[in-house]
């Protein structure tokens with residue numbers, strides 16, 4: 381006996397029987413009023429009973445429901461569709477949730493294949509794309525509304541318990557976009573159009589304790605994410621709104637962590653004033669190693685000795701010594717003189733954000749590993765697979781959906797939109 385063939389056939393049969401029962405249940409006619417309110421404000425009259433095709437988790441089925449027509453605006457509608465939350469769609473809420481989940485996890489084609497195998501549902505790749513994007517866009521629209529309230533200083537008070545330390549980390553990562561989205565934008569190589577657009581990713585998490593070695597421990601499952609392709613100004617408001625909802629204003633200690641990117645610290649000054657600002661230690665070290673390479677060329681031992689010494693100074697928070705060393709280094713040529721000057725300015729500008737011993741003594745994180753991991757899990761794993769090219773609209777919808785799910789907010793969102801329907 382081929383068990384797999386039998387179990388799959390049995391599931392199909394159960395689905396068909398279930399679909400038939402569901403179809404009868406949904407079409408049961410308990411009578412219908414002669415007239416209902418129309419969206420235009422007038423009254424719509426019962427016209428006839430019409431069939432509607434639906435794809436449910438039990439498979440395709442057809443229901444019969446009363447159809448009303450308004451003589452005033454000449455529009456027709458079925459109140460039953462609104463009741464069942466299937467207005468303007470042929471997919472049931474259960475199927476739409478599945479489409480959103482698989483579409484946020486992997487490519488739309490993989491999602492289609494998974495639904496076929498795991499749920500016995502026959503959908504098109506396009507349907508996965510359309511529904512995942514439309515649910516992501518709905519989540520994004522709700523976030524926009526919250527951001528608007530934040531702008532008007534109308535955010536509701538947060539009831540979450542106060543936390544000892546709250547962190548914000550920010551980073552940017554490129555996502556490949558279709559040609560139309562990069563026209564006229566300068567790329568990294570001079571004269572070449574950009575192949576990617578920058579996704580700005582932010583995360584918020586909390587810390588309550590340190591371990592036996594006084595190293596900070598991130599509160600489990602406390603990380604939430606926001607991400608979008610948008611201006612630093614819009615992103616700042618987005619991250620601020622998220623931080624507010626996480627209890628930013630009531631935390632004992634507030635920390636912003638990032639690499640040296642200027643936009644990050646502009647946003648930190650603007651939205652997260654009086655937070656402790658920390659430049660990721662590993663990025664700062666990287667700057668030293670990347671400078672040492674052209675300065676010492678083939679002299680590997682000299683390169684290593686020099687970089688190690690400065691790395692040690694950096695770890696001790698002696699940023700002035702690092703700056704002085706860079707300023708006093710005899711530049712071999714004009715190009716390297718320029719590079720040395722740039723790097724000296726980088727350390728000078730960020731000096732107060734590099735007092736690592738002070739941060740360590742307070743039991744704080746000094747690396748932005750959470751947002752870097754987020755760049756891979758939130759963005760890379762879904763949006764940077766080979767052969768993928770995004771529109772900004774499509775990418776932002778899927779980013780909103782992924783952030784929502786990875787932040788553990790999807791069940792609440794789904795429930796709230798069902799209640800609204």
Ligand SMILES: [Zn+2]
Nearest residue numbers: 418420450453
């Ligand atoms: Zn009307």
